[in-house]
Amino acid sequence: xxxxxxxxxxxxxxxxxxxxxxxxxxxxxxxxxxxxxxxxxxxxxxxxxxxxxxxxxxxxxxxxxxxxxxxxxxxxxxxxxxxxxxxxxxxxxxxxxxxxxxxxxxxxxxxxxxxxxxxxxxxxxxxxxxxxxxxxxxxxxxxxxxxxxxxxxxxxxxxxxxxxxxxxxxxxxxxxxxxxxxxxxxxxxxxxxxxxxxxxxxxxxxxxxxxxxxxxxxxxxxxxxxxxxxxxxxxxxxxxxxxxxxxxxxxxxxxxxxxxxxxxxxxxxxxxxxxxxxxxxxxxxxxxxxxxxxxxxxxxxxxxxxxxxxxxxxxxxxxxx
Amino acid sequence: xxxxxxxxxxxxxxxxxxxxxxxxxxxxxxxxxxxxxxxxxxxxxxxxxxxxxxxxxxxxxxxxxxxxxxxxxxxxxxxxxxxxxxxxxxxxxxxxxxxxxxxxxxxxxxxxxxxxxxxxxxxxxxxxxxxxxxxxxxxxxxxxxxxxxxxxxxxxxxxxxxxxxxxxxxxxxxxxxxxxxxxxxxxxxxxxxxxxxxxxxxxxxxxxxxxxxxxxxxxxxxxxxxxxxxxxxxxxxxxxxxxxxxxxxxxxxxxxxxxxxxxxxxxxxxxxxxxxxxxxxxxxxxxxxxxxxxxxxxxxxxxxxxxxxxxxxxxxxxxxx
Numbered sequence: 001x002x003x004x005x006x007x008x009x010x011x012x013x014x015x016x017x018x019x020x021x022x023x024x025x026x027x028x029x030x031x032x033x034x035x036x037x038x039x040x041x042x043x044x045x046x047x048x049x050x051x052x053x054x055x056x057x058x059x060x061x062x063x064x065x066x067x068x069x070x071x072x073x074x075x076x077x078x079x080x081x082x083x084x085x086x087x088x089x090x091x092x093x094x095x096x097x098x099x100x101x102x103x104x105x106x107x108x109x110x111x112x113x114x115x116x117x118x119x120x121x122x123x124x125x126x127x128x129x130x131x132x133x134x135x136x137x138x139x140x141x142x143x144x145x146x147x148x149x150x151x152x153x154x155x156x157x158x159x160x161x162x163x164x165x166x167x168x169x170x171x172x173x174x175x176x177x178x179x180x181x182x183x184x185x186x187x188x189x190x191x192x193x194x195x196x197x198x199x200x201x202x203x204x205x206x207x208x209x210x211x212x213x214x215x216x217x218x219x220x221x222x223x224x225x226x227x228x229x230x231x232x233x234x235x236x237x238x239x240x241x242x243x244x245x246x247x248x249x250x251x252x253x254x255x256x257x258x259x260x261x262x263x264x265x266x267x268x269x270x271x272x273x274x275x276x277x278x279x280x281x282x283x284x285x286x287x288x289x290x291x292x293x294x295x296x297x298x299x300x301x302x303x304x305x306x307x308x309x310x311x312x313x314x315x316x317x318x319x320x321x
Numbered sequence: 322x323x324x325x326x327x328x329x330x331x332x333x334x335x336x337x338x339x340x341x342x343x344x345x346x347x348x349x350x351x352x353x354x355x356x357x358x359x360x361x362x363x364x365x366x367x368x369x370x371x372x373x374x375x376x377x378x379x380x381x382x383x384x385x386x387x388x389x390x391x392x393x394x395x396x397x398x399x400x401x402x403x404x405x406x407x408x409x410x411x412x413x414x415x416x417x418x419x420x421x422x423x424x425x426x427x428x429x430x431x432x433x434x435x436x437x438x439x440x441x442x443x444x445x446x447x448x449x450x451x452x453x454x455x456x457x458x459x460x461x462x463x464x465x466x467x468x469x470x471x472x473x474x475x476x477x478x479x480x481x482x483x484x485x486x487x488x489x490x491x492x493x494x495x496x497x498x499x500x501x502x503x504x505x506x507x508x509x510x511x512x513x514x515x516x517x518x519x520x521x522x523x524x525x526x527x528x529x530x531x532x533x534x535x536x537x538x539x540x541x542x543x544x545x546x547x548x549x550x551x552x553x554x555x556x557x558x559x560x561x562x563x564x565x566x567x568x569x570x571x572x573x574x575x576x577x578x579x580x581x582x583x584x585x586x587x588x589x590x591x592x593x594x595x596x597x598x599x600x601x602x603x604x605x606x607x608x609x610x611x612x613x614x615x616x617x618x619x620x621x622x623x624x625x626x627x628x629x630x631x632x633x634x635x636x637x638x639x640x641x642x
Contacts, residue, residue: 275628
């Protein structure tokens with residue numbers, strides 16, 4: 001798609017102000033790890049169970065009346081779908097979501113319940129970009145990417161704006177480091193724009209750590225062929241975007257990869273210690289902290305990005321020891 | 322113990338003001354059940370994972386310096402223990418907790434981590450009241466009951482004060498009915514005092530529904546001999562108190578009993594729909610709603626009273642279908 005502009009810190013602040021008018025801040029919890037108080041931003045407690053409605057709201061409210069009347073199209077395994085469906089319903093915009101057939105049932109049902117239309121595709125053999133692009137063209141609808149879009153990035157960055165205020169109110173000071181789950185990098189790059197003074201660490205599942213490798217190589221490297229299976233359905237992005245990579249690269253962000261076992265251990269810790277249901281992809285930043293893969297220091301902000309789980313898989317994660 | 326006074330609505334408001342100075346309100350979430358928006362008060366998100374620190378704070382702050390210096394003693398399977406330990410630590414008061422050997426590990430560890438001393442007893446053969454009473458006498462310490470105490474009842478009632486303000490802010494109006502998990506009735510009677518205009522429904526596990534039977538009989542009936550096993554460790558109270566019963570009886574409160582399967586189904590619903598980890602005893606009010614055992618009407622407030630789970634049992638609840 002044509003990139004019209006770069007996402008900016010001013011855009012993030014504008015998005016945060018827009019979102020503050022319709023949604024309360026998600027709770028920020030503090031818990032100690034190795035004696036250090038760490039801040040946890042529970043985006044899992046959003047009405048759709050993930051941060052994605054932030055970018056969706058910022059993007060869809062920027063459409064003019066003619067564009068709104070023609071509707072929007074998105075492709076997503078679930079959380080972006082729900083974010084778009086939520087914002088579209090609230091604005092009276094028709095939404096069509098191209099979704100893989102193996103998307104978690106709970107995400108699919110919630111998307112349908114919000115009135116969106118779902119078009120299925122096969123993750124292994126079909127291109128969701130192609131399907132969504134054709135649909136959008138045929139209907140004159142606006143294609144809303146899940147991360148390769150300045151409004152989406154700015155909207156997700158509103159997490160960081162809220163977190164700063166909450167950490168200061170809790171006596172934790174401003175964030176020194178933000179540790180952020182990373183699929184395409186929309187959330188991480190938005191938070192980087194929101195927190196110009198913080199170190200940014202992105203976390204991905206092992207084998208899907210293309211942002212980590214891209215940041216090390218200083219150019220975009222995609223996920224390799226035949227990546228390993230992962231429970232982190234929300235982070236299975238095979239290539240980051242120029243927009244997200246550029247923001248993170250300019251900020252000297254670094255990346256970390258976590259194993260499936262480390263992710264499940266983080267889900268268990270979140271259940272026992274924070275009483276939060278966190279989906280695998282939403283738990284990778286916490287996993288990196290618990291595994292000792294990032295420094296544990298005062299002023300650390302950990303993003304728990306989503307909590308939409310299929311119960312069978314969640315029960316397995318709770319049971320593994 | 323000697324009852325010095327009755328709990329009052331003014332006491333609840335005083336407790337709520339004291340608690341508001343040290344803790345933010347727990348989040349209130351809205352979700353639809355059969356098309357009706359229902360308010361959920363997530364006491365599971367308290368720092369100790371349950372509402373119990375409210376009563377503990379109101380009680381311990383009412384002790385004079387001499388009493389504080391002699392310490393406090395409590396008996397509890399876990400959540401009251403954590404509430405007392407949390408408040409005592411914050412006030413620099415020594416706390417001793419008499420706890421059953423089969424209390425959930427997570428509750429025991431959290432109590433120890435807050436610096437309280439634990440004295441074990443056997444739920445089947447020993448009397449915790451006797452052990453705690455002797456300990457308190459020997460040390461000159463104050464015995465803090467988990468529900469048979471006007472300060473404890475008033476403190477727990479602060480849940481209701483917060484919920485009214487949050488429901489009104491969310492456009493849900495004032496509570497028409499509060500549905501509350503019930504062990505000894507401290508939380509339910511406190512909420513009844515906080516919400517003079519709402520119908521009060523208490524919910525207990527089947528076989529442990531002595532408050533329900535007591536309210537129907539208009540006198541206190543204890544749990545029968547050999548009650549069935551239940552996952553609701555926090556609601557295994559064999560006899561309610563005059564204080565709690567009187568408040569609920571005067572308010573024409575009614576009771577409902579739920580099965581273990583209904584409770585597990587409520588835990589799953591809370592995980593999928595609210596992304597909250599709720600312990601069995603904390604999920605019984607939601608279970609009653611989902612099972613259709615209470616009217617589903619606008620203005621309904623459901624208390625999710627705690628989220629301290631042992632992971633193995635929680636995984637079983639997530640898996641059962």
